Amino acid sequence: MVQLINGKKVANDLNLETKKRVIRLKKQDVTPGLAVVIVGDDPASQRYVRSKEKKAKELGIFSIKRALPESVTQSELVQIVKDLNHDDRINGILVQSPLPDHIDEEQIIATIDPKKDVDGFHPVNVGKLFLNLKGHYPVACTPKGIMTLLAKYKINLDGKNIVVVGRSSIVGKPMLALMLNADATVIDVHSHTDDISKYTKHADIVISAVGKYAILNDDDFKPGAVVIDVGQNMDENGKLAGDVAYKAKSDNIEFITPVPGGVGPMTIATLMQQTVDMCEWSKKIGK
Amino acid sequence: MVQLINGKKVANDLNLETKKRVIRLKKQDVTPGLAVVIVGDDPASQRYVRSKEKKAKELGIFSIKRALPESVTQSELVQIVKDLNHDDRINGILVQSPLPDHIDEEQIIATIDPKKDVDGFHPVNVGKLFLNLKGHYPVACTPKGIMTLLAKYKINLDGKNIVVVGRSSIVGKPMLALMLNADATVIDVHSHTDDISKYTKHADIVISAVGKYAILNDDDFKPGAVVIDVGQNMDENGKLAGDVAYKAKSDNIEFITPVPGGVGPMTIATLMQQTVDMCEWSKKIGK
Numbered sequence: 355m356v357q358l359i360n361g362k363k364v365a366n367d368l369n370l371e372t373k374k375r376v377i378r379l380k381k382q383d384v385t386p387g388l389a390v391v392i393v394g395d396d397p398a399s400q401r402y403v404r405s406k407e408k409k410a411k412e413l414g415i416f417s418i419k420r421a422l423p424e425s426v427t428q429s430e431l432v433q434i435v436k437d438l439n440h441d442d443r444i445n446g447i448l449v450q451s452p453l454p455d456h457i458d459e460e461q462i463i464a465t466i467d468p469k470k471d472v473d474g475f476h477p478v479n480v481g482k483l484f485l486n487l488k489g490h491y492p493v494a495c496t497p498k499g500i501m502t503l504l505a506k507y508k509i510n511l512d513g514k515n516i517v518v519v520g521r522s523s524i525v526g527k528p529m530l531a532l533m534l535n536a537d538a539t540v541i542d543v544h545s546h547t548d549d550i551s552k553y554t555k556h557a558d559i560v561i562s563a564v565g566k567y568a569i570l571n572d573d574d575f576k577p578g579a580v581v582i583d584v585g586q587n588m589d590e591n592g593k594l595a596g597d598v599a600y601k602a603k604s605d606n607i608e609f610i611t612p613v614p615g616g617v618g619p620m621t622i623a624t625l626m627q628q629t630v631d632m633c634e635w636s637k638k639i640g641k
Numbered sequence: 642m643v644q645l646i647n648g649k650k651v652a653n654d655l656n657l658e659t660k661k662r663v664i665r666l667k668k669q670d671v672t673p674g675l676a677v678v679i680v681g682d683d684p685a686s687q688r689y690v691r692s693k694e695k696k697a698k699e700l701g702i703f704s705i706k707r708a709l710p711e712s713v714t715q716s717e718l719v720q721i722v723k724d725l726n727h728d729d730r731i732n733g734i735l736v737q738s739p740l741p742d743h744i745d746e747e748q749i750i751a752t753i754d755p756k757k758d759v760d761g762f763h764p765v766n767v768g769k770l771f772l773n774l775k776g777h778y779p780v781a782c783t784p785k786g787i788m789t790l791l792a793k794y795k796i797n798l799d800g801k802n803i804v805v806v807g808r809s810s811i812v813g814k815p816m817l818a819l820m821l822n823a824d825a826t827v828i829d830v831h832s833h834t835d836d837i838s839k840y841t842k843h844a845d846i847v848i849s850a851v852g853k854y855a856i857l858n859d860d861d862f863k864p865g866a867v868v869i870d871v872g873q874n875m876d877e878n879g880k881l882a883g884d885v886a887y888k889a890k891s892d893n894i895e896f897i898t899p900v901p902g903g904v905g906p907m908t909i910a911t912l913m914q915q916t917v918d919m920c921e922w923s924k925k926i927g928k
Contacts, residue, residue: 460774481768484818485810487747513833521821523772530817531771534808537833539840546800546824553826 356604359582359611364506365499365619369413372626376414379633386633387416387443388472388625391434392450393457394424399450406448406622413626416443424454431457432465439467445633446472446492448625451524469636472628474498475523483528486535490635492628494528499620500561500582501532507609509559509580511536517553518542519570519597520563525584529561550574568599575606583610584617643891646869646898651793652786652906656700659913663701666920673920674703674730675759675912678721679737680744681711686737693735693909700913703730711741718744719752726754732920733759733779735912738811756923759915761785762810770815773822777922779915781815786907787848787869788819794896796846796867798823804840805829806857806884807850812871816848837861855886862893870897871904 410417474492520526563584585597596613697704761779807813838861850871872884883900
């Protein structure tokens with residue numbers, strides 16, 4: 355019988371903790387601040403940004419939104435990020451993806467002050483993570499949230515065979531780095547890999563971040579496997595579904611994150627947690 | 642029959658090419674410059690530094706050495722690196738490892754101007770590599786040299802099963818990143834992995850960077866395997882040897898880099914190549 359990893363509950367607990375931290379900070383006259391930059395009117399992006407703003411408000415985090423037309427120029431966008439770098443009310447700056455084709459996204463991300471790079475996408479923060487450097491730096495929120503989930507469920511990573519499916523900058527690669535830092539044996543499979551199931555079938559933990567419905571199913575795992583499903587896809591009935599199709603009575607999967615209610619809520623909760631972390635780091639408060 | 646990958650020859654060819662590039666640059670009144678910083682009197686470090694200086698001289702690269710006593714302080718060392726950052730004659734700065742225990746090596750590396758980080762160890766350069774960003778940036782010389790070797794021998798990487806043994810910042814991790822960027826399926830095994838041979842036995846290519854003599858042998862590979870041996874160890878007779886013990890008539894290994902004469906010469910040749918690259922990048926010359 356497959357056991358569901360309740361991301362919604364873990365995210366709620368994390369949000370509650372974040373809310374308490376914000377209250378404590380406010381007693382010291384410090385308010386964490388998040389800036390969200392959005393370009394154009396892609397409905398999914400609009401929805402993500404709205405839910406981030408809503409969650410920030412709910413937790414007492416100050417937030418501002420810079421909504422820009424599709425026609426914004428590179429230099430205008432660079433200037434907006436620079437202004438936010440210098441805005442003392444702001445601890446975290448997030449530039450919502452995707453950006454229009456005429457914008458050089460790498461340059462925009464590189465413009466964000468690494469100390470305010472709440473998404474953990476700046477190359478210097480990615481490098482620190484991959485090198486497992488000591489000290490405080492932000493980490494991409496989805497993989498960081500997955501690590502929190504796995505810790506909550508006391509899933510051991512040390513020496514385990516861990517397969518990451520996908521190699522995006524926002525999930526696959528930082529996930530690989532975090533797992534390596536946690537002493538796991540790491541495997542990254544992707545679109546150029548002949549037979550992904552050849553690898554997943556031997557994995558203790560599979561993290562799938564492909565974005566294709568049913569790219570993996572029950573038979574692709576070994577008994578006792580833990581599956582983290584990062585996919586957000588539509589199934590054949592137009593219902594939200596992950597990368598993994600499975601039966602509730604799977605012989606192989608022991609734990610899985612459902613979609614929705616698994617990884618999704620953890621990403622936004624981790625974003626809020628990290629905004630508060632970065633506020634504390636900047637003021638040298640607390641942990 | 643095992644075929645040896647002749648790193649010495651490939652390195653010689655690369656050095657010849659570098660020498661020609663230096664001559665061309667000098668005709669434009671530009672001389673690439675390398676600065677080597679060494680602390681203390683570890684004999685191996687002294688030897689490495691001498692061979693780097695010698696090679697630079699041979700290729701027409703300007704080089705300076707900053708030799709500092711074991712007792713140098715953190716702030717003195719930081720200041721020396723900063724001075725080199727501002728020295729217009731210098732395109733590449735290399736701080737020889739290991740540094741004494743009282744020195745914070747991470748901070749020293751982070752002090753190097755990323756544009757002069759000829760070893761490719763600065764977090765921002767590591768991050769760019771891991772993210773596979775476009776543009777010019779230095780890459781750790783040993784893994785970069787290995788990529789050159791594999792290319793010379795026309796060994797296909799796309800979709801291949803590639804096992805990296807070890808996860809150091811200077812070899813294992815950048816190797817993993819380069820292989821992932823080359824569209825390989827990548828596996829990193831290390832000290833916490835139960836049974837390394839379980840992975841190497843299925844690998845098309847194994848890169849071993851452990852530093853333990855005979856940690857792998859013939860039986861640990863599949864037929865047709867390509868083996869890159871980064872180890873520099875002493876065998877039971879006190880002779881220089883790699884991580885891999887093999888018979889010349891191995892049934893499994895098809896290609897291997899010998900020790901000495903495999904990866905070693907490529908590292909230093911790549912360092913020289915990259916010094917010239919960085920000179921050209923800084924002057925916006927050539928490629």
